[in-house]
Amino acid sequence: MARGDDEFVEFVRNSSTRLQHAAYLLTSDRHQAEDAAQAALAKTYAAWSRVRRKDAYAYARQVLVNHVIDGWRRPIRENATEEIPERPSGLDVAGAVVQRKWLLDALRTLTDRERAVVVLRHFFDLKESDVAGELGVSVGTVKSTNSRALTKLRITAEDGTELIGGLGR
Structure with a gap:
C-alpha cells in the first residue's frame, strides 16, 4: 500500500455514507448519488497527499457538490435496470x-x-x-x-x- 492509504481507507469508512446521503438529497436518484460519492472520493484520493492534513471531509464535500452541479449542467442519461434494490431489515x-x-x-x-x-x-x-x-x-x-x-x-x-x-x- 502507498503511504497514506490506511488513512484514506479510514476516511472512506467514516465519510462515504454521509457523502452518499447528501448526494442523494441533491440528485434524488440513488444511482447518481452513488456515482457522485464515488467520484468525490476518487478525486479526494487523487489529492490525498495535499488534503489529508487539512479538512479532507470539507474537500470531499466540495468536490461532491461541484460534481453534482456539473451533472445538472450536463445531464447524463442512464438506462433503468431490472435489478431490485436490497431492502434494509427492521425499519418502518x-x-x-x-x-x-x-x-x-x-x-x-x-x-x-x-x-x-x-x-x-x-x-x-x-x-x-x-x-x-x-x-x-x-x-x-x-x-x-x-x-x-x-x-x-x-x-x-x-x-x-x-x-x-x-x-x-
Missing part, C-alpha cells in the same frame, strides 16, 4: 418511503442553487460563510437563497404534507 419501510418521497418532492420544488444551499446549510450544518465559499457566492446570497428555499419548503409542508423528521438526520 412505509414511513421511510413517505418521508423520503416528501423530502425529494419538496427539494424538487427548489432551484438548483436553493437545493445546494439547503443541503449544505442544513444537512452538513455548514456556516453561511462556508456555504458561500463552497458555492462561490456572497454570504448575502446564501442567506437570501436559504430563506427563500425554506419558505418554499414551509409552504409545501402547509399544503397538506408534513415532513417526518429532519433533513437526513
Whole structure:
C-alpha cells in the first residue's frame, strides 16, 4: 500500500455514507448519488497527499457538490435496470418511503442553487460563510437563497404534507 492509504481507507469508512446521503438529497436518484460519492472520493484520493492534513471531509464535500452541479449542467442519461434494490431489515419501510418521497418532492420544488444551499446549510450544518465559499457566492446570497428555499419548503409542508423528521438526520 502507498503511504497514506490506511488513512484514506479510514476516511472512506467514516465519510462515504454521509457523502452518499447528501448526494442523494441533491440528485434524488440513488444511482447518481452513488456515482457522485464515488467520484468525490476518487478525486479526494487523487489529492490525498495535499488534503489529508487539512479538512479532507470539507474537500470531499466540495468536490461532491461541484460534481453534482456539473451533472445538472450536463445531464447524463442512464438506462433503468431490472435489478431490485436490497431492502434494509427492521425499519418502518412505509414511513421511510413517505418521508423520503416528501423530502425529494419538496427539494424538487427548489432551484438548483436553493437545493445546494439547503443541503449544505442544513444537512452538513455548514456556516453561511462556508456555504458561500463552497458555492462561490456572497454570504448575502446564501442567506437570501436559504430563506427563500425554506419558505418554499414551509409552504409545501402547509399544503397538506408534513415532513417526518429532519433533513437526513
